[in-house]
Amino acid sequence: xKLTNHSGVPVYTIAGSSTARPLPEWLQxxxxxxLKTDPEFANRVxxxxxFEFEEASSCIRVSEDGEWVMSTGTYKPQIHxxxxxxxxxSFTRHTNTLNQTFxxxxxDYSKSLHLQTDRFLEFHTPxxxxxxxxxxxxxxxxxxxxxSAEALVPSVGVNADGNGEVFRxxxxxxxxxxxxxxxxxxxDFTSSGGGALQGGINTGSxxxxxxxxxxxxxxxxxxxxGTVEFWDSRSRARVGILGAPPQPEISFExxxxxxxxxxxxxxxxxxxxxxxxxxxxxxxxxxxPLLKKDQGYGYPIQTLKFLASSTATRAQTSEPKILxxxxxxxxIWDARNGDPWTSVEPAVDLHHVEWCKDSGMLLTANxxxxxxxxxxxxxxxxxxxxxxxxxxxxxxAEDPNDPNAYNGQTAxxxxxxxxxLTVPQLKSLNLDHLVGTTxxxxxxxxxxxxxxxxxxxxxLISQPESWEQQRAKSIQEKINRERESxxxxxxxxxxxxxxxxxxxxxxxxxxxxxxxxRHLIEKGQERAAPADQAMDVDNAEDRESDKEGGEExxxxxxxxxxxxxxxxxxxxxxxxxxxxxxxxxxxxxxxPKRGLTAVEEEELDERRANxxxxxxxxxxxxxxxxxxxxxxxxxxxxxxxxxxxxxxPAQPQMQVSSSSRKPQERRDRSFxxxxxxxxxxERRGRGGARGAGVVGEKQITFAPEPKGKPQRANRExxxxxxxxxxGPDSRRSASGNVFRRM
Numbered sequence: 229x230k231l232t233n234h235s236g237v238p239v240y241t242i243a244g245s246s247t248a249r250p251l252p253e254w255l256q257x258x259x260x261x262x263l264k265t266d267p268e269f270a271n272r273v274x275x276x277x278x279f280e281f282e283e284a285s286s287c288i289r290v291s292e293d294g295e296w297v298m299s300t301g302t303y304k305p306q307i308h309x310x311x312x313x314x315x316x317x318s319f320t321r322h323t324n325t326l327n328q329t330f331x332x333x334x335x336d337y338s339k340s341l342h343l344q345t346d347r348f349l350e351f352h353t354p355x356x357x358x359x360x361x362x363x364x365x366x367x368x369x370x371x372x373x374x375x376s377a378e379a380l381v382p383s384v385g386v387n388a389d390g391n392g393e394v395f396r397x398x399x400x401x402x403x404x405x406x407x408x409x410x411x412x413x414x415x416d417f418t419s420s421g422g423g424a425l426q427g428g429i430n431t432g433s434x435x436x437x438x439x440x441x442x443x444x445x446x447x448x449x450x451x452x453x454g455t456v457e458f459w460d461s462r463s464r465a466r467v468g469i470l471g472a473p474p475q476p477e478i479s480f481e482x483x484x485x486x487x488x489x490x491x492x493x494x495x496x497x498x499x500x501x502x503x504x505x506x507x508x509x510x511x512x513x514x515x516x517p518l519l520k521k522d523q524g525y526g527y528p529i530q531t532l533k534f535l536a537s538s539t540a541t542r543a544q545t546s547e548p549k550i551l552x553x554x555x556x557x558x559x560i561w562d563a564r565n566g567d568p569w570t571s572v573e574p575a576v577d578l579h580h581v582e583w584c585k586d587s588g589m590l591l592t593a594n595x596x597x598x599x600x601x602x603x604x605x606x607x608x609x610x611x612x613x614x615x616x617x618x619x620x621x622x623x624x625a626e627d628p629n630d631p632n633a634y635n636g637q638t639a640x641x642x643x644x645x646x647x648x649l650t651v652p653q654l655k656s657l658n659l660d661h662l663v664g665t666t667x668x669x670x671x672x673x674x675x676x677x678x679x680x681x682x683x684x685x686x687x688l689i690s691q692p693e694s695w696e697q698q699r700a701k702s703i704q705e706k707i708n709r710e711r712e713s714x715x716x717x718x719x720x721x722x723x724x725x726x727x728x729x730x731x732x733x734x735x736x737x738x739x740x741x742x743x744x745x746r747h748l749i750e751k752g753q754e755r756a757a758p759a760d761q762a763m764d765v766d767n768a769e770d771r772e773s774d775k776e777g778g779e780e781x782x783x784x785x786x787x788x789x790x791x792x793x794x795x796x797x798x799x800x801x802x803x804x805x806x807x808x809x810x811x812x813x814x815x816x817x818x819x820p821k822r823g824l825t826a827v828e829e830e831e832l833d834e835r836r837a838n839x840x841x842x843x844x845x846x847x848x849x850x851x852x853x854x855x856x857x858x859x860x861x862x863x864x865x866x867x868x869x870x871x872x873x874x875x876x877p878a879q880p881q882m883q884v885s886s887s888s889r890k891p892q893e894r895r896d897r898s899f900x901x902x903x904x905x906x907x908x909x910e911r912r913g914r915g916g917a918r919g920a921g922v923v924g925e926k927q928i929t930f931a932p933e934p935k936g937k938p939q940r941a942n943r944e945x946x947x948x949x950x951x952x953x954x955g956p957d958s959r960r961s962a963s964g965n966v967f968r969r970m
Contacts, residue, residue, distance in 0.1 A: 237570035237606050240621060242275045244574060244592075244600035275601050275614060277316040281308070285593035287329050287580045294584065294611065296337040299593055300327035307352070309337050312613035321356065324348075329370050329580075331379075333399075341379055343370045349381070349397065363395050371437045375445055376461055378405070382434035382449060386412060392434045394449060408459050408466075410434055412451050436489050443495025450486025456500060470498075473508050473517060490532040492548075497563075499550060501529025507552050509563065521566050527554035531581045535560065537608060549607070551590075553581045558590070560607070572602050587611040646670070646677040654678075657686040708749050723783070723792040726799055730783060730792055 230241040281301030288299040296318075297310040305326050311318040318337075325346040333339040342350045347366055351359045363381055371380040381395040392412030396405040412432030437449045446467070447459040454472030459465065472484060488501035497518075498510045505526045509519040523529060535549040548563040558572040558581055576596040583590055588607035592600040603610060603617055610617035654660045654669075654676060662669050668679040687694060723730045783792065791797050800806060801813070824832070 232572070237604065238621075239570060239572050240603040240605075240617075241572075241574075242589075242601040242603050242617070243279055244598055244602075275315065276310050276312075278308070279310065279317075279601070280598045281306070282597065284595045285579065285599050286327055288582045288591050288593040288599070289330065289332050290582050290584055290591065291332055291337055292335040295613065296332075297591065298330070298332065298337055298340060299599065300330060300342070301593065302326055307342075312611070315613065321352070323350070323357075328367070331370050331372050333372060341370065341372065343367050343381065349379070361397070365393070367395070368433060369436045371439055371447075373439060373445070373447075373461055374441060378461075380408075380437060380447070382437050384433040385431050392432055392451060394434055394437065406464075408447075408449070408464070410449055410451055410457050411453070411455070413453060435485055435487055438489035438491055438498075440491040440495040442493050443491070446491075446495065448489050448491070448498060450489050450500060452483060452485045454484045454486055454502065456486060456489065456498070470500075470510065470515060473502075473506070473520075485528075487528040488530060488532045488552075490534060492534040493536050497534075499532045499534070499552075501532050501552060503528040505529060505554060507532070507550075509550075519563075519566050521552070521561060523552060523554050523557070523559065525554060525556045527556055529554055530578065533581075533583055534563070535583060535607065537586045551581065551583060553578055555579070558592075558602075560604075570604065570606075574600050576600075584611050589614070647680055647683045648672065648675055649678050649683070650675040657683070657690050659686055711745070711749070725792050725795055725797060729799060733783065 232239045232241070276297070281299075281303075283301065283303035285299050285301035288297065290297050295312050297312060299308050299310075300306070300323075301308070305323045307321045307323065307327070309318045309320070310316065323342070323344070325344045325348070328343045328345050330340055330342040333341055338354055340352045342352060344350060345366075347363050349361050349363060349367075350357050363383065365383040365385045367381040367383050369382045371382075372378075373380060377398065377400040379397040379399060381397070383393055383395060385392070387393050387409065389409065391409040394408040394410065396407050397403075398405050412434060431452075433452045434449050435452060437447065439448075440446045445461060447461055449457050449459070451457065456470040457466055458468040458470070460467050483503070484506075485503040486500055487503050488499075490499045491497070492499075496512055498512060499507060500510065501507050501523075505523040505528070507521040507523065507529060508517040509521070510517050529552060531551065531553045533551040535551055549560050549569060550563045551558065551560050553559070555577040556573065558574075558578070560569045560571065561567060562569060572590070574592070574594065576594045578592055578594045580593040581590060582592070587609060588604040589611050590602040590604070592602075594600055603621070605618070605621055609615075649657070649659075651660070651674075654663070659669070659678065659682070663671075663676065668682050670677045801810075806813075
């Protein structure tokens with residue numbers, strides 16, 4: 229919704245060409261899906277379905293019961309009827325010619341009378357055009373007298389007697405009656421309105437009319453001469469003539485004709501609009517205008533309405549308002565002094581403006597495809613068929629006290645910001661004299677609803693010490709908030725072991741402290757308890773203990789101090805017991821250690837082979853010294869690459885062995901060969917060959933050797949040695965296993 233603000237009164241454009249970009253119909257069908265993502269198109273408000281015409285609209289009316297809206301437009305000439313509770317188009321109907329104006333004869337849409345531009349009067353029912361009749365001359369306006377059931381049609385031109393005429397069609401008898409004859413200048417060259425052919429541009433005419441149907445039922449007709457004639461429908465005679473108003477100092481082109489008339493509800497005031505854009509407010513008891521108002525653009529006045537609510541509304545005020553419109557602008561102004569209240573200036577030319585009674589809704593018939601709808605919250609609430617608009621504009625408001633937001637009224641004028649007071653309470657605040665004089669006090673049951681702002685001012689005047697009480701209350705609330713924020717201060721945990729356990733215990737302790745603090749603040753009392761003394765921020769000793777990390781509880785208890793200092797009491801979160809007691813605790817797994825590479829394992833085997841050969845040469849060493857020597861040799865195994873094996877990723881390494889090393893030493897790397905060397909002397913003493921010490925049932929040794937003839941020669945020498953040592957007739961026995969003789 230588009231918001232405009234003139235004179236401090238906000239106006240919301242609910243529907244119209246200025247609410248969203250005008251898009252052709254074929255483009256909407258083609259880009260229907262893409263338009264859903266367009267924020268401007270998606271945020272539009274479609275108050276009524278198909279509230280538009282293909283070319284333009286000419287007239288619009290709201291039914292008496294407030295549930296139907298009928299409008300006429302072009303092109304092609306057609307009639308649209310909307311059912312307001314459903315916010316949708318009920319039906320559309322085409323006509324033969326353009327519609328100039330129409331009236332709703334019933335409380336709903338079922339009976340309507342249409343004045344066509346081809347001099348036809350058409351009666352329409354829900355089934356269609358019921359009857360059509362033709363009038364002698366072109367009509368300018370249409371009025372319906374409910375008391376006599378007559379349709380009055382002011383017309384152009386003069387009759388045989390040289391007078392203008394208002395045709396009377398009696399709907400009860402079904403025939404034309406003798407019309408009202410008015411002075412419009414005649415058809416001769418001597419009169420002011422003469423000198424032109426009938427139907428010409430400057431021909432005299434009766435332009436408009438009005439009826440005071442809520443009071444004395446007096447008829448008023450405005451002529452092209454600028455005069456207003458009053459007729460009584462009972463005697464069918466002229467009762468008075470209101471002369472043309474004095475010409476302005478600045479002369480306008482053309483004649484000062486009367487183009488709009490309107491009675492107020494009392495029937496004593498009459499507003500007239502001229503073709504020069506001037507508005508005069510008269511009291512029927514005086515020919516002198518009470519007020520003169522200039523519309524500002526010099527266009528003929530099309531619509532005049534007294535905005536008086538028939539029922540009490542939330543925004544009803546004692547100042548009456550008048551709506552006036554030409555083809556350029558809609559203005560609402562004060563009927564007492566003419567001060568402007570607000571205005572609406574759409575982007576297209578206007579033809580007719582309709583006001584939904586007892587509300588702030590304005591509907592227009594205008595040039596352009598879309599018809600306009602404006603909502604003014606200060607003028608009245610939204611109609612019952614679109615009551616959701618009140619919530620929409622209330623949500624758009626930033627501040628209820630802002631005059632430019634929502635309805636521009638103070639917070640006291642909103643019903644939610646009223647305070648109920650009884651009569652004795654009103655007397656104590658010295659507000660009893662306002663009963664019945666202002667709408668800020670509204671009676672309800674045994675008391676009154678008083679505007680909140682008025683109540684606050686009256687209470688401060690009657691009770692001056694209330695300001696000091698409020699100030700002391702606000703200070704105390706601020707102190708309580710600061711005190712609670714101090715208690716919530718985070719405490720640092722300074723322990724060496726089991727930090728997570730200490731933080732968990734401290735968090736539990738802080739929750740208990742906050743609960744106690746809130747309880748003491750609510751009760752308004754503070755007891756000198758040990759836990760409360762620790763929470764007091766004014767205690768310097770506790771602050772120092774907090775800085776040093778000496779929290780109360782298990783953290784400072786001497787019996788459990790070693791739990792957070794000694795590493796022997798560290799909780800192993802990877803153990804099975806910890807995981808069973810804390811199944812939801814996520815334990816960070818240690819990074820896996822990298823094993824030895826193939827090159828490092830080969831180097832380790834060579835060193836172990838060298839150490840075994842040294843053991844064979846050293847026969848004097850005892851069995852007790854061998855473990856010590858083995859540990860020293862193991863220390864020599866740790867090279868720089870082996871020490872850093874678990875800290876750096878595996879990298880390929882190249883190792884070059886010396887050529888002086890015998891091939892037999894490379895074959896002695898197997899586990900069986902080392903065992904033979906350790907007990908070699910015992911096996912030789914028994915007469916067995918060196919190669920007879922086989923571990924297990926079979927022995928398979930993979931020794932890397934260079935390819936070619938040397939490999940074959942070594943293999944043949946090795947096989948020959950085994951055969952010679954074992955003997956040709958020797959056979960293998962399970963009882964001679966190496967493991968049994970170890």
